[in-house]
Amino acid sequence: xxRTFSFVIVALLALGACSSGDGSGPLIVYxxxxxxxxxxLIDNFEESSGIDVEVRYxxxxxxxxTLLQEGDATDADVFFAQDPASLGSxxxxxMPLQGSVVDRVDPKFVDREGRWVGxxxxxxxxxxxxETQIALPETIDDVxxxxxxxxxxxxxxxxxxxxxxxxxxxxRGEEATLDxxxxxxxxxxxxxxxxxxxxxxxxxxxxxxxxxxxYYLLRLRAEGExxxxxxxxxxxxxxxxxxxxxxAGILANSDKSDDALEFIEFLLSDEAxxxxxxxxxxxxxxxxxxxxxxxxxxxxxxxxxxDLSELADVLDDATRLVAEAGLV
Amino acid sequence: xxVGPTISSAPTTPTKTRSSSRGWWTAAGLILVPxxxxxxxxxxxxxxKGAGSTIPIARLAQLFANTVALSISVTLTALAIxxxxxxxxxxxxxxxxxxxxxxxxxxxxxxxxxxxLTLIGAxxxxxxxxxxxxxxxxxxYGFVGAWAALSxxxxxxxxxxxxxxLRLIDPxxxxxxxxxxxxxxxxxxxxxxxxxxxxxxxxxxxxxLYTVSDFGAVSLLRYDTFTRAIFTLYEGQIDRRxxxxxxxxxxxxxxxxxxxxxxxxxxxxxxxxxxxxxRSLINLSRRVKFASLGFLSLYSILAxxxxxxxxxxxxxxxxxxxxxxxxxxxxxxxxxxxxLVAAALAxxxxxxxxxxxxxxxxxxxxxxxxxxxxxxxxxHITVGVAVISFALAWTRPLYQxxxxxxxxxxxxxxxxxxxxxxDSLRRSSPSLEEASTGLGKSPFETLxxxxxxxxxxxxxxxxxxxxxxxxxxxxxxxxxxxxxxETLAIRIWSSTGEGFYTSASVASLVLLAxxxxxxxxxxxxxxxx
Numbered sequence: 001x002x003r004t005f006s007f008v009i010v011a012l013l014a015l016g017a018c019s020s021g022d023g024s025g026p027l028i029v030y031x032x033x034x035x036x037x038x039x040x041l042i043d044n045f046e047e048s049s050g051i052d053v054e055v056r057y058x059x060x061x062x063x064x065x066t067l068l069q070e071g072d073a074t075d076a077d078v079f080f081a082q083d084p085a086s087l088g089s090x091x092x093x094x095m096p097l098q099g100s101v102v103d104r105v106d107p108k109f110v111d112r113e114g115r116w117v118g119x120x121x122x123x124x125x126x127x128x129x130x131e132t133q134i135a136l137p138e139t140i141d142d143v144x145x146x147x148x149x150x151x152x153x154x155x156x157x158x159x160x161x162x163x164x165x166x167x168x169x170x171x172r173g174e175e176a177t178l179d180x181x182x183x184x185x186x187x188x189x190x191x192x193x194x195x196x197x198x199x200x201x202x203x204x205x206x207x208x209x210x211x212x213x214x215y216y217l218l219r220l221r222a223e224g225e226x227x228x229x230x231x232x233x234x235x236x237x238x239x240x241x242x243x244x245x246x247x248a249g250i251l252a253n254s255d256k257s258d259d260a261l262e263f264i265e266f267l268l269s270d271e272a273x274x275x276x277x278x279x280x281x282x283x284x285x286x287x288x289x290x291x292x293x294x295x296x297x298x299x300x301x302x303x304x305x306x307d308l309s310e311l312a313d314v315l316d317d318a319t320r321l322v323a324e325a326g327l328v
Numbered sequence: 329x330x331v332g333p334t335i336s337s338a339p340t341t342p343t344k345t346r347s348s349s350r351g352w353w354t355a356a357g358l359i360l361v362p363x364x365x366x367x368x369x370x371x372x373x374x375x376x377k378g379a380g381s382t383i384p385i386a387r388l389a390q391l392f393a394n395t396v397a398l399s400i401s402v403t404l405t406a407l408a409i410x411x412x413x414x415x416x417x418x419x420x421x422x423x424x425x426x427x428x429x430x431x432x433x434x435x436x437x438x439x440x441x442x443x444x445l446t447l448i449g450a451x452x453x454x455x456x457x458x459x460x461x462x463x464x465x466x467x468x469y470g471f472v473g474a475w476a477a478l479s480x481x482x483x484x485x486x487x488x489x490x491x492x493x494l495r496l497i498d499p500x501x502x503x504x505x506x507x508x509x510x511x512x513x514x515x516x517x518x519x520x521x522x523x524x525x526x527x528x529x530x531x532x533x534x535x536x537l538y539t540v541s542d543f544g545a546v547s548l549l550r551y552d553t554f555t556r557a558i559f560t561l562y563e564g565q566i567d568r569r570x571x572x573x574x575x576x577x578x579x580x581x582x583x584x585x586x587x588x589x590x591x592x593x594x595x596x597x598x599x600x601x602x603x604x605x606x607r608s609l610i611n612l613s614r615r616v617k618f619a620s621l622g623f624l625s626l627y628s629i630l631a632x633x634x635x636x637x638x639x640x641x642x643x644x645x646x647x648x649x650x651x652x653x654x655x656x657x658x659x660x661x662x663x664x665x666x667x668l669v670a671a672a673l674a675x676x677x678x679x680x681x682x683x684x685x686x687x688x689x690x691x692x693x694x695x696x697x698x699x700x701x702x703x704x705x706x707x708h709i710t711v712g713v714a715v716i717s718f719a720l721a722w723t724r725p726l727y728q729x730x731x732x733x734x735x736x737x738x739x740x741x742x743x744x745x746x747x748x749x750x751d752s753l754r755r756s757s758p759s760l761e762e763a764s765t766g767l768g769k770s771p772f773e774t775l776x777x778x779x780x781x782x783x784x785x786x787x788x789x790x791x792x793x794x795x796x797x798x799x800x801x802x803x804x805x806x807x808x809x810x811x812x813x814e815t816l817a818i819r820i821w822s823s824t825g826e827g828f829y830t831s832a833s834v835a836s837l838v839l840l841a842x843x844x845x846x847x848x849x850x851x852x853x854x855x856x857x
Contacts, residue, residue: 028811034822035814036831056811057822065566066807069716073724075811089566157547157560193547196827197448204454219827224649225454312566319564320381328552328560 026052027259030067032060032081033246037280044275045266051259060086061159061315067093067251077254078263080119082246083163087116088312094249098261104268105285109245112309118245119267120276121283121298124164126232126240127202127217128209136209136232140168140240143211144183153198153210154189156327160213160244165318166311167239171304174317181325191327196220203229213244218281218292237302245285245308348761348771349688355680360696363677363703363739366714367579370706373572373717380569387557391574392581395540395553398474399585403536405479407528409627410486415516416620417487418494421609423617428624429491430851435631436484437843439800439817441544442836443481445824446635447473448548449642456634456641473549478539480631485538486531488793488850489747492785493527494520496755499608512610526754530747533589537705537743540582543803554578555707559803562709575710582705586698636840639833646830654831656816656838663799663815664842666730670737671795671846674745675787677738679779682749682786687758704743711740712807733808740804741797745790752786792846799843816842 031038035057042053056063056076064086067074071093079094081087087094094115102114109118126137134151137143143152155161168177190207192198198210199217203226214233220226234240248267250260266272273284283291283298291297322328413432416422438446450456451467458464468476497520505515521528546556554574561571612620647653681700685693703711715736719727726732760782764774780787802817809815816839823831 034826035819036823036826036828054811057814057818058806059563061563061566062807065562065568066716068566069568069720073720075728086566157564159564162564191550193550194825196824199827200454201452204452206453216827222649223651223827223829224645316381316565316567319561322564323387328557 026054027078027256027263028076029053029055029078029080029263030063030076031055031057032063032079032083032086033057038080040279041267041272041275044271045263049259049262049266051262053263059159064089072253074251074253076251077256077260078248078250079116080246080248080267081116082122083159083244083311084111084116084118084247084308085163085166085311085315086159087111087247087249088309089315091115091249091309091312093251093253095252095254095257097250097264101261101264101268109243109247109285109308111249112307116247116249117264117268118247118285119264120246120273120280120285122160122244122246123214123233123283123298123301123303124160124240124242124244125212125214126209126234127199127212127229128232129202129205129207130228130230131205132208134208137234137240139236140234140238141180141183142234143209143240144180144187146187148187148209150188150190151208152187152189153192153201153207153212154184154327155192155195155198155212156322158194160195161211162315162318162322163244163311164211164239164242165322166314167242167244167304167306169314169317169321170306170310171239174321177318178321178325181321181327185326189327199229200225203227214295215281218294233296233301235302237304239304239306241301241303242306243283243298243301243303246282348765348774349684349690351771352680352683352688353690353692356684356696359677359681359742360699362735363742364699365718366706366711366736366739367703369714369718370572370579370710371576373714374569374576377569377572379573380567383570383574388577391552391554391557394471394551395555395578395581396585398471398478398546398551398553399536399539401475402478402482402539403532405475406483406535407486407532409479409483410488410531411490411524411528413483413624413627414487414490414494415520416624418491419610420612420620422612422620422624425609428628430848431628431632432487432624433484433847433851434628434844435481436488436796437800437840437847438481438631438635439544439802439820439839440478440481440542441548441802441824442639442820442839443477443635444473444545444548445832446638447477449638450634456638459641469550471551474546474551474553477545477549478542480627482535482538483627483631485534485793486528488789489531489534489751490524490527492751492789493524497523527751529589530751533586533701534744534747536585537582537701540578540585540705541707543707543709554581558707559709562713568713571710572713575707575714578710579702579706582702583698585705586701590694590698636837639836639840642829642833643837646833649830651830653834656819656835659814659816659819659835660838660842662813663817663839666734666737666815667795667798667846670734670741670798671745671791673734674738674742674794675749675791678742678745678749678790679783679787681742681746682753682783683779685746686750686753687761700743700746703739704741706740707803708740708801709803709807711736712804715804715808728808728810730810730813733805733810733813736804736808737794737798737801740801741794744793744797745787748790748793749783749786752783756782789850792850795846796843799839799846 046053060082067090096114101117102110105117134147195212195216198212199220201207202210214231217226217229217231248264250257254260273286273289276282277284277291281292417425417429448467451465453464502515502519505519543555543559546553558571558574685697761778764778802821816835819835820832
């Protein structure tokens with residue numbers, strides 16, 4: 001008995017000792033962007049700046065909720081998120097950014113109080129099989145047309161779909177959004193847990209089209225497939241071609257705000273922007289860097305006019321409406 | 329586990345065991361109280377902060393029905409497969425018996441999300457079957473897919489739990505039945521199965537409640553259970569209250585299942601005594617032998633060959649496309665070492681808990697068992713969120729430390745080791761301990777010389793089961809780990825999310841490879857016994 005206890009206590013002490021951190025450590029980044037996508041870039045930053053970076057990878061919404069739970073007690077210095085909704089839900093914890101970063105980016109992709117800045121653009125798109133006989137949707141409402149009955153893939157529980165629904169709430173109001181979601185549900189879409197299997201299914205010809213972010217197709221091509229699918233940017237200027245920047249902000253309580261600012265400046269440097277363009281296939285946020293081959297310039301995409309700063313306010317409503325419409 | 333004091337011949341003699349009972353109960357209390365922090369913190373959150381937006385009753389009813397239907401069907405199927413493989417590989421002279429014994433346990437190393445992922449990767453028109461064999465099987469989404477994936481990959485739990493019990497059965501009773509003219513099948517059903525009851529109940533709970541808490545298979549294969557709904561809420565919403573509320577409902581369901589199980593079971597147990605008798609392997613007829621070999625081969629193909637082939641398929645496809653393959657060395661070291669520490673602690677913690685629910689039973693024992701299993705049945709994401717709020721409020725220095733993560737693993741998975749240690753205890757009798765005390769040995773000496781040797785097989789098996797579970801664990805690890813503490817499971821999650829299938833396949837193959845070690849520890853017992 002006693003021995004059992006002393007074992008447990010010694011083991012716990014050992015664990016505690018090897019895991020306790022101290023205040024003067026590295027720059028802590030909470031990243032909702034996955035390790036595969038951004039770690040190489042962070043390695044480059046560490047090398048060029050001499051600043052040590054410690055990254056916590058998890059889902060963007062997850063990290064936003066964790067930051068809210070941690071509040072002022074958080075150790076995080078930077079929040080690097082996949083979407084404006086996650087960033088927007090923690091703006092109270094972020095500090096206003098300096099002009100050196102904010103001015104580099106189109107104000108459309110910056111928080112209205114300058115608390116976060118877009119670092120790369122992701123565009124909602126309609127991915128389709130190149131052999132499809134069905135006329136491509138001119139508006140997002142066309143996707144709920146009977147001609148697309150039972151052949152469209154959606155990921156209704158995925159963050160990017162929920163952000164898209166949030167944007168629709170801002171554009172059309174709750175009621176009209178619920179109508180659209182119900183119309184989509186009536187059209188018997190095929191639901192997937194994530195974007196990438198939708199693109200794979202479209203490429204395989206299992207379904208004719210799908211609502212996804214644009215870069216999943218380019219990603220699939222990098223894995224050696226994807227030749228039978230193509231992205232279609234819905235041209236009507238509605239949320240079908242929503243541009244959702246991934247972005248970053250600095251925690252107001254950070255004791256390393258200079259390092260944190262240097263990190264965000266780095267994310268907006270030519271080097272990082274070219275990395276986003278060519279390695280993660282996203283749209284660069286600064287002038288002078290071109291998107292990956294096969295993608296139109298961001299300016300040519302007829303994106304809707306949405307105040308991204310408001311996206312966070314309706315994110316939870318979006319989740320509720322998606323459930324109400326019977327999509328999950 | 330929940331099968332009462334099975335050794336009816338050995339009621340504890342109060343005078344000699346009172347002091348050691350008190351010791352065991354104190355230890356059990358000290359372990360159980362912190363382990364109950366997640367559920368208590370969760371209920372507290374719901375009481376103080378409310379449920380957020382309300383969830384319609386109709387949806388709750390649907391989730392309840394789906395969850396129970398999946399749990400029951402997976403349990404029955406996994407038990408059927410697991411008992412069959414266990415019987416064939418432990419009691420018969422099937423050719424290659426020992427090899428099949430390991431192969432039948434092996435699918436346990438496949439995490440449910442990898443199982444689901446590879447099922448999706450094998451089927452469909454771009455899947456492995458279509459590409460390599462030209463057979464296009466539509467992907468079985470929904471109930472069928474979730475049921476098939478979970479049953480196939482949880483059957484080894486039943487196999488592993490029932491194997492030792494099967495070897496323990498006195499062949500004399502079976503031989504008597506056969507001698508009296510009963511068929512092999514009838515003997516199995518009327519003589520063998522009833523003696524397996526404690527092991528079957530253990531395995532059933534382990535599989536059934538795992539199914540309740542699983543998210544990987546149900547989310548990827550799109551079957552709407554409580555846990556999937558809870559996940560969706562946590563992932564899609566900043567407001568964590570509705571998910572917490574749903575988790576409390578789920579916990580009530582789990583406790584109800586435990587309660588029902590307690591009400592319906594009978595008090596069958598092992599027949600002690602002639603366990604040392606050399607048992608003989610049953611001779612299978614030619615026809616049965618072929619059928620059995622067919623069954624074992626089919627199972628191994630489904631549960632081992634196909635998932636591995638899909639992973640290799642992705643890997644080769646990626647290499648062809650020129651994808652760079654990273655090493656996962658750091659992740660592997662972290663995964664293995666944290667699993668080892670957690671497994672050792674879980675085994676230690678389970679000793680007092682198993683003791684107070686078998687040899688040192690009293691009226692509190694059912695509550696102890698229910699608590700242990702209730703924590704096991706909670707979705708791991710829920711445990712993670714509950715522990716975050718608790719740690720931030722009360723134990724800030726432990727927040728995001730390896731120590732806390734290990735403790736959470738122990739709380740979540742110790743039901744598995746409690747169950748295997750209980751099994752060891754049930755096969756022996758407290759009278760041995762009493763004899764030792766009676767001979768004037770100190771409690772400490774008794775523990776070392778009597779209790780530990782008796783429970784050693786259960787402790788080892790429990791530690792191995794827990795380490796397998798820890799290696800595969802994702803949601804709680806994601807929430808509670810220190811910054812930068814990436815495990816193999818986390819890398820599989822992050823790479824599949826963004827469509828990096830090559831990376832995902834490498835990380836999965838590494839995870840499968842390192843999981844073989846605890847698996848061998850589990851089957852070693854069966855092989856050498």
